[in-house]
Amino acid sequence: MQGPLIDTLARQGVSRRTFLKYCATLASMMALPPAAGLAMAEAMAAARRPSVIWLPFQECTGCTESFTRSHSPTLEGMIFDMISLDYQETLMAAAGHQAEAARHTAMRDNAGKYLLVIDGSIPLDQDGAYSCIGGRSNLDILKEAAEGAAAIIAMGTCASYGGIPKANPNPTGAVSVSDIIKDKPIVNIPGCPPIPVVMTGVLAHYLTFGSLPELDAKGRPKAFYGETIHDRCYRRPFYDQGKFAKTFDDEGARRGWCLFELGCKGPVTYNACATVKWNGGTSWPVESGHGCLGCSEPDFWDAGGFYKALSLPADPLKFAAAAAVVGTGAGVAIGFANRSKKGGAKSAHETTTLDDLEA
Amino acid sequence: MKLDVIPIHVANQPPGEPGLSGNAPPLLREVVEQVRRLIESGEPSAIDLSALPLTPADLDWLQEKLGAGEIAVTLQASGESTLNETACPGVWWVTHRNEQGAVNSQFIEVAFVPELVKAHPQDVALGLETLEFMIADRQGDAD
Numbered sequence A: 001m002q003g004p005l006i007d008t009l010a011r012q013g014v015s016r017r018t019f020l021k022y023c024a025t026l027a028s029m030m031a032l033p034p035a036a037g038l039a040m041a042e043a044m045a046a047a048r049r050p051s052v053i054w055l056p057f058q059e060c061t062g063c064t065e066s067f068t069r070s071h072s073p074t075l076e077g078m079i080f081d082m083i084s085l086d087y088q089e090t091l092m093a094a095a096g097h098q099a100e101a102a103r104h105t106a107m108r109d110n111a112g113k114y115l116l117v118i119d120g121s122i123p124l125d126q127d128g129a130y131s132c133i134g135g136r137s138n139l140d141i142l143k144e145a146a147e148g149a150a151a152i153i154a155m156g157t158c159a160s161y162g163g164i165p166k167a168n169p170n171p172t173g174a175v176s177v178s179d180i181i182k183d184k185p186i187v188n189i190p191g192c193p194p195i196p197v198v199m200t201g202v203l204a205h206y207l208t209f210g211s212l213p214e215l216d217a218k219g220r221p222k223a224f225y226g227e228t229i230h231d232r233c234y235r236r237p238f239y240d241q242g243k244f245a246k247t248f249d250d251e252g253a254r255r256g257w258c259l260f261e262l263g264c265k266g267p268v269t270y271n272a273c274a275t276v277k278w279n280g281g282t283s284w285p286v287e288s289g290h291g292c293l294g295c296s297e298p299d300f301w302d303a304g305g306f307y308k309a310l311s312l313p314a315d316p317l318k319f320a321a322a323a324a325v326v327g328t329g330a331g332v333a334i335g336f337a338n339r340s341k342k343g344g345a346k347s348a349h350e351t352t353t354l355d356d357l358e359a
Numbered sequence B: 001m002k003l004d005v006i007p008i009h010v011a012n013q014p015p016g017e018p019g020l021s022g023n024a025p026p027l028l029r030e031v032v033e034q035v036r037r038l039i040e041s042g043e044p045s046a047i048d049l050s051a052l053p054l055t056p057a058d059l060d061w062l063q064e065k066l067g068a069g070e071i072a073v074t075l076q077a078s079g080e081s082t083l084n085e086t087a088c089p090g091v092w093w094v095t096h097r098n099e100q101g102a103v104n105s106q107f108i109e110v111a112f113v114p115e116l117v118k119a120h121p122q123d124v125a126l127g128l129e130t131l132e133f134m135i136a137d138r139q140g141d142a143d
């Protein structure tokens, strides 16, 4: 299991140049200078694979799917070569007492050094009885595993902020990892599901620099969550020109105009979808015609309805300036469109309207 | 069924001037600086083209300005990469593609030889082992 990473990779048929190429791309995605790619490759090639314990709590396994079904297996799949995955219920062959024993062995042998990955939220109501593994509550297991961890990675919006289990009325009393653990470095990788390469990037950073990457106020790596979806959206010029699709099948929608009025949460959502995209770079939600749901933000499920337009332009100053340039008073147009939505949609078509979707 | 039967006009590019953003020319000046550094100190450097706000037209413009040189290297490593010298020796246009052929990242590398082209000493040592085995094998056959 142990030994320099490059040997492990070689044994799996991954050449040094493949690894170098991969690191160059990873450094680029993380907005590190080009020279960092080489530094990363050298550091990681020589690094011992860190022990990783991955605990699934109140979750849907979507986050695990996001990785393991990733369309570019050589890129994100490499994550499993970079680490020594000592416990992951969904992927491991062992079960029952054997599995629990594996976790305890890994925790004891790598005390103070292992990385703890959590997906899913932690229910606190009924003494945590809503989610138990081997007869023990998630809360109990989390506290025990966090004790000897060097750092914790909260995978997905549930582990990061409570996610869908925490959605109103939060029947299980779900909370996030950082609500419970206060004395360990925690990096949040929110998204429902999160973008696989973010995880790889965080691990690469950890292996190269021995530390977690720089985080924003919500505990997310700045390299991937530094800008809003809206900032990097290719439909942005239409937003600036005040050109909005009003329904999912009107002329504007066909022309690929901005989805703001159809409820796009891009202006208030920090994530890398617009640049990294999904399914091996094929496309991403806005490109396929649907607004961003805001899935990488806390409480996105209760943020007022997926098809309701945000009440304010994200950056009123920029917006006003753009509207002035275009000379159409786009801000006014939005207010008007919202007020007249019901009637307008009714008269324009017979198909599903926004109000139907909201109901 | 033909695609144009579907009444959707894809308009990714906003109408009007699609082309140059004006971000490419300053890059040329940066390349000049890097080439100068390479000559003076031997220090290689690179510009990450995927990290910059460049339109496809900008990239075309740059590539056309830098021209094509004598050497074109193709690397097959989970997808094809091309490391092509431009008409300016020491300036390389590097493109990494994934297995599906999509561009993963793109760089202008300023170096005598791009890092990826060089063989690593450890790999060379492995090659030497293979060669030695080969000779030992042949000797075994001859006996």
Ligand code: SF4
Binding pocket: A229, A230, A231, A233, A234, A235, A236, A237, A239, A257, A258, A259, A260, A264, A265, A266, A267, A286, A291, A292
């Ligand atoms: S509101 Fe949504 S669709 Fe419109 S530009 Fe912003 S992110 Fe893109």
Ligand code: SF4
Binding pocket: A191, A192, A229, A269, A270, A271, A273, A284, A285, A286, A291, A292, A293, A294, A295, A296
């Ligand atoms: S576009 Fe928005 S809702 Fe969709 S995955 Fe990205 S951050 Fe989440």
